[in-house]
Amino acid sequence: MLANPPAPEKLDPRVKRTRNLIQQSFSELLAEKGFANITVQDITERAEINRATFYAHYPDKFALLEESIRQAFRAELEKRTLSACHYSEDNLRALILTVCEFIAHSNEHCKSSEQQFDSLVEAQVRKQIQELIELWLAESGADFDRQTAATAAAWSIYGLALQWSRQKNRPPAEQFAEQVLPLVAGTLKPLV
Amino acid sequence: MLANPPAPEKLDPRVKRTRNLIQQSFSELLAEKGFANITVQDITERAEINRATFYAHYPDKFALLEESIRQAFRAELEKRTLSACHYSEDNLRALILTVCEFIAHSNEHCKSSEQQFDSLVEAQVRKQIQELIELWLAESGADFDRQTAATAAAWSIYGLALQWSRQKNRPPAEQFAEQVLPLVAGTLKPLV
DNA sequence: CGATTTGTGTTGAATAAACGACAAAGGAGC
DNA sequence: GCTCCTTTGTCGTTTATTCAACACAAATCG
Numbered sequence: 071m072l073a074n075p076p077a078p079e080k081l082d083p084r085v086k087r088t089r090n091l092i093q094q095s096f097s098e099l100l101a102e103k104g105f106a107n108i109t110v111q112d113i114t115e116r117a118e119i120n121r122a123t124f125y126a127h128y129p130d131k132f133a134l135l136e137e138s139i140r141q142a143f144r145a146e147l148e149k150r151t152l153s154a155c156h157y158s159e160d161n162l163r164a165l166i167l168t169v170c171e172f173i174a175h176s177n178e179h180c181k182s183s184e185q186q187f188d189s190l191v192e193a194q195v196r197k198q199i200q201e202l203i204e205l206w207l208a209e210s211g212a213d214f215d216r217q218t219a220a221t222a223a224a225w226s227i228y229g230l231a232l233q234w235s236r237q238k239n240r241p242p243a244e245q246f247a248e249q250v251l252p253l254v255a256g257t258l259k260p261l262v
Numbered sequence: 263m264l265a266n267p268p269a270p271e272k273l274d275p276r277v278k279r280t281r282n283l284i285q286q287s288f289s290e291l292l293a294e295k296g297f298a299n300i301t302v303q304d305i306t307e308r309a310e311i312n313r314a315t316f317y318a319h320y321p322d323k324f325a326l327l328e329e330s331i332r333q334a335f336r337a338e339l340e341k342r343t344l345s346a347c348h349y350s351e352d353n354l355r356a357l358i359l360t361v362c363e364f365i366a367h368s369n370e371h372c373k374s375s376e377q378q379f380d381s382l383v384e385a386q387v388r389k390q391i392q393e394l395i396e397l398w399l400a401e402s403g404a405d406f407d408r409q410t411a412a413t414a415a416a417w418s419i420y421g422l423a424l425q426w427s428r429q430k431n432r433p434p435a436e437q438f439a440e441q442v443l444p445l446v447a448g449t450l451k452p453l454v
Numbered sequence: 455c456g457a458t459t460t461g462t463g464t465t466g467a468a469t470a471a472a473c474g475a476c477a478a479a480g481g482a483g484c
Numbered sequence: 485g486c487t488c489c490t491t492t493g494t495c496g497t498t499t500a501t502t503c504a505a506c507a508c509a510a511a512t513c514g
Contacts, residue, residue, distance in 0.1 A: 083310050084471065084500050087279070109461060118275050120502050125463065276470050276501065301491065312472045317493065 089127060091117035093141075096134055100180050105135065105187040132190060139194040146172055147202065157206035157258070163251050169199065169231040170243040177235060192228060200224035203258075210261040222257040230254070281319060283309035285333075288326055292372050297327065297379040324382060331386040338364055339394065349398035349450070355443050361391065361423040362435040369427060384420060392416035395450070402453040414449040422446070 095116035099108045110131055114121045128134045146168050147153045155161060176191060203220040210216060230250050234240055241249075287308035291300045302323055306313045320326045338360050339345045344353060368383060395412040402408060422442050426432055433441075 082472065082500070083312070086310070088501080110463090111461065118278070120275070121462090122464080122503080123501055126500075130463085274470070274502070280471075302493095303491070313492090314473080314494080315471055318470075322493085 085127075088117075088119055088123055091119055092124060092127065092134065093138060096131075096138060104180070104184060105131075106184050132186075135187070135190050136194050139191055140198065143172055143195055143198050147198075152202065154205065157203075157210075159251065159255060161206070162255060162258075163247050165199070165202070166227055166231065166247040166250065166254065167243055169195065169227055170234055170246060173231050173235045174243070192232070196224050196228045199227055207258070207261055215261060219258050219261050223254055226254055226257060277319075280309075280311055280315055283311055284316060284319065284326065285330060288323075288330060296372070296376060297323075298376050324378075327379070327382050328386050331383055332390065335364055335387055335390050339390075344394070346397065349395075349402075351443065351447060353398070354447060354450075355439050357391070357394070358419055358423065358439040358442065358446065359435055361387065361419055362426055362438060365423050365427045366435070384424070388416050388420045391419055399450070399453055407453060411450050411453050415446055418446050418449060 092113060095113050096108070099112055099116065103112075108131060110124055111121060113131070113134075114124050128137065144153065147165075150164055150168060152161060152164055152168065172195065173191075180187070200220045200223075203223050204216055207216045207220065211219075230246075230253070234243070234246050240246070284305060287305050288300070291304055291308065295304075300323060302316055303313060305323070305326075306316050320329065336345065339357075342356050342360060344356055344360065347353060364387065372379070392412045392415075395415050396408055399408045399412065403411075422438075422445070426435070426438050432438070
């Protein structure tokens with residue numbers, strides 16, 4: 071019924087439409103009620119689709135949130151052409167900046183501070199960061215070393231960005247990124 | 263495949279969606295290219311629906327235009343709560359005003375002055391006017407008289423409004439409506 | 455406590471839409 | 485005249501969505 075992994079370049083317009091309707095309604099509701107208070111029925115009623123159709127696309131609302139985060143974050147990456155390039159200090163700095171702004175924007179635009187919501191966002195964004203860094207390191211060292219280094223970098227980037235976003239009088243994201251750049255770069259040094 | 267006449271109060275959301283997509287794309291294209299230059303393919307491409315789906319809803323682009331005019335005009339009528347009420351000079355004045363503004367707005371918003379386009383608009387609007395007036399006269403006189411009176415009134419209203427819309431320095435629509443009101447009312451006098 | 459409600463996740467059958475193909479009509483250029 | 489190309493309607497098949505129903509879990513209420 072679905073065709074996720076092989077990325078079908080041209081997909082049925084009906085599928086495109088219903089996914090857009092779902093995502094649109096979901097993001098509206100996210101801003102209005104907060105994730106915990108949203109039911110699948112809310113989403114399908116606003117999107118004017120049948121509830122069964124929702125389950126044909128997503129197992130539950132958590133999967134929908136993951137997918138939404140994933141798309142939103144990747145869109146930010148591509149906006150800065152970070153999605154498929156090599157490793158460099160400039161790119162790493164830009165990545166840190168992206169994560170900072172993504173978290174900040176997410177806090178503004180959603181009623182967050184919900185346990186489930188926050189941890190799902192964290193997990194999903196960390197995963198994206200890690201995959202991207204592994205891509206950057208594609209030809210460096212052994213598989214094991216690459217995964218390990220990417221893990222360390224991803225966790226530290228997300229942790230630092232989160233801490234920054236919670237500061238009361240935070241410095242500009244650019245300044246913060248510059249400041250922590252050497253720390254993160256340190257976790258990758260052995261490989262580049 | 264279609265269910266027009268009995269007016270199914272709740273219709274399949276898929277049908278609703280595709281009709282909206284078609285109408286939306288059509289009105290955009292109308293403003294951009296003019297009716298004659300629009301192809302069915304243009305419409306379906308912009309609406310991101312299959313061309314065969316268009317023909318499941320409308321026999322051709324002319325039927326689509328008729329339906330669009332019909333809906334737009336009825337929306338104007340309902341905006342002034344003229345759609346289902348009785349006959350009175352006030353209502354008749356308001357109807358004349360509505361037709362004037364509808365034609366004027368149509369001239370602004372579409373690339374018109376096309377033979378086919380204009381005559382389709384005319385026929386459709388006249389039909390709506392006539393049906394409404396017949397409704398107003400529902401319990402006056404014989405069927406024959408009602409239809410005749412409504413025909414006369416509908417033609418004169420449309421003709422007057424069209425002439426008004428073509429004047430170079432036209433007076434305000436309100437003033438014009440007031441001015442021609444007795445003329446139109448005269449065609450209905452025998453019945454009310 | 456039981457009873458009612460509300461939301462979930464799933465099923466099978468009916469239906470609208472997508473898709474690819476087709477013959478045919480019309481226009482443009484030669 | 486002829487060809488080339490676009491658009492038109494139409495058709496049969498496949499696929500996505502709808503709909504009504506179901507059993508179940510978790511709240512809510514009296």
